[in-house]
Amino acid sequence: MNSASPIGLYDSGLGGLSVVREVFRQLPREAVLYFGDTARVPYGGRSVEDLIAFNREILAILLERGAKAVLVACNTSSAVALHVLDGECPVPILGLIEAGARAAVRCGPRIGIIATEATIASGAHARAIASIRPDAEIFPIACPRLVPMIESGDWTSERAAAIVFESLAPFLDVELDALVLGCTHYPIISELIQSIVGSRVELVDPAQEAVRALGEILAGHEILAEPDAQPAHDFLVSGVPEAFAQNATRLFGSLAASVSHHPVRSLIES
Numbered sequence: 001m002n003s004a005s006p007i008g009l010y011d012s013g014l015g016g017l018s019v020v021r022e023v024f025r026q027l028p029r030e031a032v033l034y035f036g037d038t039a040r041v042p043y044g045g046r047s048v049e050d051l052i053a054f055n056r057e058i059l060a061i062l063l064e065r066g067a068k069a070v071l072v073a074c075n076t077s078s079a080v081a082l083h084v085l086d087g088e089c090p091v092p093i094l095g096l097i098e099a100g101a102r103a104a105v106r107c108g109p110r111i112g113i114i115a116t117e118a119t120i121a122s123g124a125h126a127r128a129i130a131s132i133r134p135d136a137e138i139f140p141i142a143c144p145r146l147v148p149m150i151e152s153g154d155w156t157s158e159r160a161a162a163i164v165f166e167s168l169a170p171f172l173d174v175e176l177d178a179l180v181l182g183c184t185h186y187p188i189i190s191e192l193i194q195s196i197v198g199s200r201v202e203l204v205d206p207a208q209e210a211v212r213a214l215g216e217i218l219a220g221h222e223i224l225a226e227p228d229a230q231p232a233h234d235f236l237v238s239g240v241p242e243a244f245a246q247n248a249t250r251l252f253g254s255l256a257a258s259v260s261h262h263p264v265r266s267l268i269e270s
């Protein structure tokens with residue numbers, strides 16, 4: 001492992017690409033090694049036990065392929081499994097929850113959180129926000145319909161707008177300063193979300209703050225990529241590569257990297 005080694009990122013599927021996008025923006029010399037667990041998406045309704053097993057399995061794949069640091073590009077995994085992985089991972093590892101909390105409290109005390117059922121049930125964002133800003137009023141809502149919709153490639157249709165509207169309806173009579181996009185799939189549809197909650201609400205994508213923190217960690221360990229590095233990226237998925245590549249290309253304009261299949265243990269065995 002050295003400065004030319006890749007940063008490992010992973011998610012249940014497409015969502016972590018919103019974090020990769022931020023890595024490309026802030027750390028353009030870094031090579032990315034991404035794992036999307038598309039055979040087992042969505043994670044949001046799964047048990048803590050399953051999620052920890054999936055996280056361990058993916059972390060081992062990334063380490064085996066030489067990741068020099070790992071950014072858990074999934075709020076659900078960050079909320080329920082990171083504390084376990086933290087003690088087991090030989091390279092720096094960080095998640096999104098604290099980063100989201102730090103960014104949200106700067107916007108004001110009335111903070112909405114949208115995330116998966118498992119993330120909301122964990123209470124991780126609420127705890128992280130309250131620990132930095134005890135006067136915060138927190139409004140958490142689980143949105144289980146959004147990830148399957150985004151994974152299916154439906155980001156802009158009338159049906160998508162209706163699903164997002166229904167999911168966010170509880171916020172319509174609440175005045176928020178900030179809304180934390182507490183699932184990495186949601187920044188993919190941030191324009192739709194903004195149009196429903198109104199322009200006065202600041203949407204917080206934890207990835208910006210998390211990638212900033214990642215940059216500081218890499219610098220602190222003296223493993224930042226060289227300024228003249230020409231990074232090569234690698235995308236692995238546990239499901240069908242073509243579907244993932246198509247959606248990734250929509251997100252990035254072009255995806256100058258290959259997407260290949262990497263098997264994972266089946267759900268029955270896990």
Ligand code: DGL
Nearest residue numbers: 012015043044075076184
């Ligand atoms: N994108 C993930 C997150 O940030 C997981 C969503 C899911 O698979 O339910 O929570």
